[in-house]
Amino acid sequence: xxxxxxxxxxxxxxxxxxxxxxxxxxxxxxxxxxxxxxxxxxxxxxxxxxxxxxxxxxxxxxxxxxxxxxxxxxxxxxxxxxxxxxxxxxxxxxxxxxxxxxxxxxxxxxxxxxxxxxxxxxxxxxxxxxxxxxxxxxxxxxxxxxxxxxxxxxxxxxxxxxxxxxxxxxxxxxxxxxxxxxxxxxxxxxxxxxxxxxxxxxxxxxxxxxxxxxxx
Amino acid sequence: xxxxxxxxxxxxxxxxxxxxxxxxxxxxxxxxxxxxxxxxxxxxxxxxxxxxxxxxxxxxxxxxxxxxxxxxxxxxxxxxxxxxxxxxxxxxxxxxxxxxxxxxxxxxxxxxxxxxxxxxxxxxxxxxxxxxxxxxxxxxxxxxxxxxxxxxxxxxxxxxxxxxxxxxxxxxxxxxxxxxxxxxxxxxxxxxxxxxxxxxxxxxxxxxxxxxxxxx
Amino acid sequence: xxxxxxxxxxxxxxxxxxxxxxxxxxxxxxxxxxxxxxxxxxxxxxxxxxxxxxxxxxxxxxxxxxxxxxxxxxxxxxxxxxxxxxxxxxxxxxxxxxxxxxxxxxxxxxxxxxxxxxxxxxxxxxxxxxxxxxxxxxxxxxxxxxxxxxxxxxxxxxxxxxxxxxxxxxxxxxxxxxxxxxxxxxxxxxxxxxxxxxxxxxxxxxxxxxxxxxxx
Amino acid sequence: xxxxxxxxxxxxxxxxxxxxxxxxxxxxxxxxxxxxxxxxxxxxxxxxxxxxxxxxxxxxxxxxxxxxxxxxxxxxxxxxxxxxxxxxxxxxxxxxxxxxxxxxxxxxxxxxxxxxxxxxxxxxxxxxxxxxxxxxxxxxxxxxxxxxxxxxxxxxxxxxxxxxxxxxxxxxxxxxxxxxxxxxxxxxxxxxxxxxxxxxxxxxxxxxxxxxxxxx
DNA sequence: CATGAATGAGCTTTCATTCAT
DNA sequence: CATGAATGAAAGCTCATTCAT
Numbered sequence: 001x002x003x004x005x006x007x008x009x010x011x012x013x014x015x016x017x018x019x020x021x022x023x024x025x026x027x028x029x030x031x032x033x034x035x036x037x038x039x040x041x042x043x044x045x046x047x048x049x050x051x052x053x054x055x056x057x058x059x060x061x062x063x064x065x066x067x068x069x070x071x072x073x074x075x076x077x078x079x080x081x082x083x084x085x086x087x088x089x090x091x092x093x094x095x096x097x098x099x100x101x102x103x104x105x106x107x108x109x110x111x112x113x114x115x116x117x118x119x120x121x122x123x124x125x126x127x128x129x130x131x132x133x134x135x136x137x138x139x140x141x142x143x144x145x146x147x148x149x150x151x152x153x154x155x156x157x158x159x160x161x162x163x164x165x166x167x168x169x170x171x172x173x174x175x176x177x178x179x180x181x182x183x184x185x186x187x188x189x190x191x192x193x194x195x196x197x198x199x200x201x202x203x204x205x206x207x208x209x210x211x212x213x214x215x216x
Numbered sequence: 217x218x219x220x221x222x223x224x225x226x227x228x229x230x231x232x233x234x235x236x237x238x239x240x241x242x243x244x245x246x247x248x249x250x251x252x253x254x255x256x257x258x259x260x261x262x263x264x265x266x267x268x269x270x271x272x273x274x275x276x277x278x279x280x281x282x283x284x285x286x287x288x289x290x291x292x293x294x295x296x297x298x299x300x301x302x303x304x305x306x307x308x309x310x311x312x313x314x315x316x317x318x319x320x321x322x323x324x325x326x327x328x329x330x331x332x333x334x335x336x337x338x339x340x341x342x343x344x345x346x347x348x349x350x351x352x353x354x355x356x357x358x359x360x361x362x363x364x365x366x367x368x369x370x371x372x373x374x375x376x377x378x379x380x381x382x383x384x385x386x387x388x389x390x391x392x393x394x395x396x397x398x399x400x401x402x403x404x405x406x407x408x409x410x411x412x413x414x415x416x417x418x419x420x421x422x423x424x425x426x427x428x429x430x431x432x
Numbered sequence: 433x434x435x436x437x438x439x440x441x442x443x444x445x446x447x448x449x450x451x452x453x454x455x456x457x458x459x460x461x462x463x464x465x466x467x468x469x470x471x472x473x474x475x476x477x478x479x480x481x482x483x484x485x486x487x488x489x490x491x492x493x494x495x496x497x498x499x500x501x502x503x504x505x506x507x508x509x510x511x512x513x514x515x516x517x518x519x520x521x522x523x524x525x526x527x528x529x530x531x532x533x534x535x536x537x538x539x540x541x542x543x544x545x546x547x548x549x550x551x552x553x554x555x556x557x558x559x560x561x562x563x564x565x566x567x568x569x570x571x572x573x574x575x576x577x578x579x580x581x582x583x584x585x586x587x588x589x590x591x592x593x594x595x596x597x598x599x600x601x602x603x604x605x606x607x608x609x610x611x612x613x614x615x616x617x618x619x620x621x622x623x624x625x626x627x628x629x630x631x632x633x634x635x636x637x638x639x640x641x642x643x644x645x646x647x648x
Numbered sequence: 649x650x651x652x653x654x655x656x657x658x659x660x661x662x663x664x665x666x667x668x669x670x671x672x673x674x675x676x677x678x679x680x681x682x683x684x685x686x687x688x689x690x691x692x693x694x695x696x697x698x699x700x701x702x703x704x705x706x707x708x709x710x711x712x713x714x715x716x717x718x719x720x721x722x723x724x725x726x727x728x729x730x731x732x733x734x735x736x737x738x739x740x741x742x743x744x745x746x747x748x749x750x751x752x753x754x755x756x757x758x759x760x761x762x763x764x765x766x767x768x769x770x771x772x773x774x775x776x777x778x779x780x781x782x783x784x785x786x787x788x789x790x791x792x793x794x795x796x797x798x799x800x801x802x803x804x805x806x807x808x809x810x811x812x813x814x815x816x817x818x819x820x821x822x823x824x825x826x827x828x829x830x831x832x833x834x835x836x837x838x839x840x841x842x843x844x845x846x847x848x849x850x851x852x853x854x855x856x857x858x859x860x861x862x863x864x
Numbered sequence: 865c866a867t868g869a870a871t872g873a874g875c876t877t878t879c880a881t882t883c884a885t
Numbered sequence: 886c887a888t889g890a891a892t893g894a895a896a897g898c899t900c901a902t903t904c905a906t
Contacts, residue, residue: 018865034337036252040901050867051902061901109336116394117333120325121250126394133395158407164392164399165407171395172388175332176380178342179349179387183380191374191381195415204420227885234890256876266892267877277876443906450869466769468684472897482871483898493897541768548823549765552757553682558826565827590839596824596831597839603827604820607764608812610774611781611819615812623806623813630846666886688880698888699881709880 019057022047023071026064031111035065035118066124072111073132081139089143089166090196094189096170110174137163147200154202166196235273238263239287242280247327251281251334282340288327289348297355305359306412309386310405326390353379363416370418382412451489454479455503458496463543467497467550498556504543505564513571521575522628526621528602542606569595579632586634598628667705670695671719674712679759683713683766714772720759721780729787737791737814738844742837744818758822785811795848802850814844 025047029038040061044051058064076096083092119126141163147153173192176183241263245254256277260267274280299308335342357379363369389408392399457479461470472493476483490496508528515524551558573595579585605624608615673695677686688709692699706712724744731740767774788811795801821840824831 032337034252034334036250037337039899041899052868052904053866055902056865109333113329113333113336116391117325117329118250119394120329121248121253126397129394130396137396157410158403161403161407164396165389165404165411167395168388168392169385169411170388171391172384172386173381175387176384178332178335178345179383180346180353180380181342187374187377188381191377194373195381195385195411198414198417199411201414230890255874257874268879268893269891271877272890446869464769466684466766468682469769471895473895484872484900485870487898488869541765545761545765545768548826549757549761550682551826552761553680553685561826562828569828589842590835593835593839596828597821597836597843599827600820600824601817601843602820603823604816604818605813607819608816610764610767610777611815612778612785612812613774619806619809620813623809626805627813627817627843627847630849631843633846636852687878689878700883700889701887703881704886 015057018049019067022049022054022057023064023067025049027068027072027111030065030068030114031109035114062122062124065122066128068111069115069125069128070132072115073128076112077132077136077139080136084139084143089140089147090193090200093140093166093170093196094193109178112171113174113178116171133164133167136167140166144200151202153200156203157200162200166199169196238265238270238273239280239283241265243284243288243327246281246284246330247325251330278338278340281338282344284327285331285341285344286348288331289344292328293348293352293355296352300355300359305356305363305382306409306416309356309382309412310409325394328387329390329394332387349380349383352383356382360416367418369416372419373416378416382415385412454481454486454489455496455499457481459500459504459543462497462500462546463541467546494554494556497554498560500543501547501557501560502564504547505560508544509564509568509571512568516571516575521572521579522625522632525572525598525602525628526625541610544603545606545610548603565596565599568599572598576632583634585632588635589632594632598631601628663705666697667715670697670702670705671712671715673697675716675720675759678713678716678762679757683762710770710772713770714776716759717763717773717776718780720763721776724760725780725784725787728784732787732791737788737795738841738848741788741814741818741844742841757826760819761822761826764819781812781815784815788814792848799850801848804851805848810848814847817844 022043025045026038026043029043029046033039033042038061040051040054043061043064044054047054054064058067080092080096083095087095115125115129119129137160141159144153144157144159144162148155148157148159169192173188176188177185238259241261242254242259245259245262249255249258254277256267256270259277259280260270263270270280274283295311296308299311303311331341331345335345353376357375360369360373360375360378364371364373364375385408389404392404393401454475457477458470458475461475461478465471465474470493472483472486475493475496476486479486486496490499512524512528515527519527547557547561551561569592573591576585576589576591576594580587580589580591601624605620608620609617670691673693674686674691677691677694681687681690686709688699688702691709691712692702695702702712706715728740728744731743735743763773763777767777785808789807792801792805792807792810796803796805796807817840821836824836825833
């Protein structure tokens with residue numbers, strides 16, 4: 001039964017809501033089954049829709065993945081920025097590592113590892129990942145530069161590069177848990193804190209840089 | 217080359233060689249197409265065999281993946297150990313990060329990222345990964361402890377934990393290239409060197425630990 | 433033919449019709465190629481569908497076989513019951529043997545022989561076969577008991593056991609045609625009639641039971 | 649190591665022995681896995697040979713099946729004949745039904761049911777089955793005719809036809825166990841004895857033939 | 865909008881058979 | 886004789902996607 005005439009335009013609110021519902025179901029599936037392992041029908045089941053409906057909102061499974069990547073990475077960036085406002089850079093990075101699991105909504109591997117792995121084969125995903133990485137790096141290097149200006153961070157560090165390295169450290173921290181799930185997470189977090197702190201700290205006035213000798 | 221007369225036993229050399237050939241083809245496929253994306257027929261093509269033959273040597277695609285994981289991770293551990301003999305721990309770790317791409321034989325994502333991602337969903341793979349991680353951690357923490365004994369490494373660090381964190385840093389360094397392939401790799405390597413050196417260095421006699429203030 | 437307006441539910445009639453169409457194609461295939469020899473793609477061809485579609489309706493080839501068994505055995509039971517209403521037990525059994533071929537829709541072996549053979553290796557099929565056998569035995573033994581009450585059937589026979597034996601005779605009659613297809617079917621039918629009649633007949637008042645001597 | 653010159657002819661004893669070993673393994677496989685379900689590699693495993701070797705003795709899996717059929721059916725015929733010498737026809741037939749399971753060497757369905765089912769699709773097998781059936785029928789009808797001459801068997805029965813019917817009854821008796829494995833076998837055997845006895849018995853002098861009325 | 869029926873390519877795996885040694 | 890490596894054609898089944906309603 002058609003509602004005649006009146007309004008053919010889609011209600012954009014409802015539309016967006018439906019889209020989000022699908023994306024949420026898809027995120028659960030991607031996290032649970034992997035980027036390739038997740039099936040469209042599984043996503044439909046998780047989102048409570050039908051494939052026909054799903055293809056009204058996304059033109060392909062790949063497109064869903066792209067949207068998921070946007071959402072997940074955007075959320076990570078935002079969370080990081082929020083943390084940075086209320087705390088310092090080290091703590092913000094750490095918090096990212098800390099809440100990794102909770103954020104993806106299930107006990108499996110963080111979605112970010114899947115995306116890092118898949119990006120090498122999926123140019124569209126790589127693009128999204130790179131854009132968001134750049135954005136995150138921009139924000140982080142800004143903070144680093146401010147720290148340098150305040151004398152809290154080693155001014156000899158290239159802030160831009162250091163930001164990338166720190167993002168890598170956070171990624172690596174996610175790998176640690178996969179490599180040994182039995183590890184005491186809080187102690188790892190503490191050590192990461194030390195690692196980052198020492199990396200960023202300005203050199204002690206009278207101490208030689210790089211005291212660890214290159215040869216044994 | 218025949219050995220003595222009535223030799224009826226299967227030539228175990230030939231057997232092992234065939235197995236290796238399949239594994240090498242499979243490794244290329246897994247690296248190129250991903251752990252899930254790689255197809256058995258693709259592996260057959262790459263290894264120059266037929267599916268029937270392949271299933272003489274491996275009982276399933278999963279078994280191939282398991283064997284690949286063993287080989288790749290074992291190689292990484294060995295390479296790391298070799299480096300450690302001829303150089304210091306920092307350089308050894310760095311070299312691991314540095315040669316990551318070359319080692320996997322193609323331009324894609326390092327296989328290790330795929331394994332880290334997949335391990336969360338594949339208990340058998342997780343097992344292999346964890347065993348090798350533990351082995352690597354054992355070796356690295358031995359080196360760290362020796363460095364501590366010699367006064368070259370901060371004795372307050374928990375060598376076992378620190379080893380895991382450093383392995384994580386190496387994993388993370390692989391992620392960096394994925395996040396921005398345009399990055400100057402040598403400069404990243406330099407910064408990683410700094411990061412690790414500062415992490416491990418014993419504190420300067422008169423400098424306070426953790427000089428980077430926790431609050432801004 | 434639409435029902436009222438907003439009818440969104442799947443048309444269960446159409447669903448059942450499709451299912452039946454697949455089952456009919458499958459039955460032809462199973463009868464033609466055997467329970468193992470029948471292939472899913474062959475069934476698809478026969479039913480005019482695609483494998484993907486087929487797996488919407490049945491979760492496995494085995495499930496199709498199970499459904500076929502249900503249908504075929506149910507039909508046999510019903511046909512037998514119908515015959516029994518309009519005629520006597522002997523004729524009903526005979527008719528079952530008689531129409532065996534026509535019922536399965538092609539010139540090959542009666543499906544029932546395949547099922548009897550396969551049931552020994554397929555517990556699910558065995559279950560179905562046993563349930564239907566029990567039902568048929570129940571109906572047949574009821575008829576036998578009524579015949580005993582009327583004095584038309586030897587009251588010393590255990591009706592339940594005799595029912596099983598008679599079902600066996602019908603199965604055996606199907607084997608006869610396989611063992612010699614050139615046999616004159618109508619004469620076999622006549623002899624079967626004699627066999628069953630003599631088995632069930634009450635003993636003649638003055639004749640000794642079991643006149644055929646056990647030893648020669 | 650070749651034995652030079654001397655004798656190129658195969659030792660026919662060894663040859664036959666090897667052949668028999670393969671056939672025995674194959675029989676176990678066919679009985680366990682079904683005529684289609686049995687695999688050549690399974691047969692090799694069971695017979696302790698290699699596929700290459702097996703194909704020296706039989707040109708195809710089908711040829712093995714043919715040979716098995718010969719062996720199994722011949723054995724059945726011989727056993728029946730042997731029984732008939734030391735006992736009467738009824739007992740001989742019964743014994744065939746009785747020992748069905750033991751004869752095929754495992755707890756599954758009697759091989760004969762598989763052959764009856766498969767013969768409809770396998771002309772070569774059908775040929776073997778028919779030849780052996782005819783042979784058995786010949787022997788049985790001879791016995792029946794002798795019984796008729798002695799006045800122990802109803803002379804009005806067509807011995808040839810009756811033989812076929814009795815063979816069918818034996819086949820059917822195998823089906824009974826499949827249809828309800830929980831059945832008390834000895835009581836079924838007893839009833840079968842009654843069935844056959846009454847079928848063959850000469851009519852009592854004063855009793856009307858076919859006392860069971862055709863209408864209820 | 866929304867459904868789920870329908871498609872067909874492709875997946876992993878098995879199997880009868882052949883071949884080199 | 887005897888082995889098992891090797892083949893390639895299916896097999897059963899899944900899945901992203903499209904279509905009719």
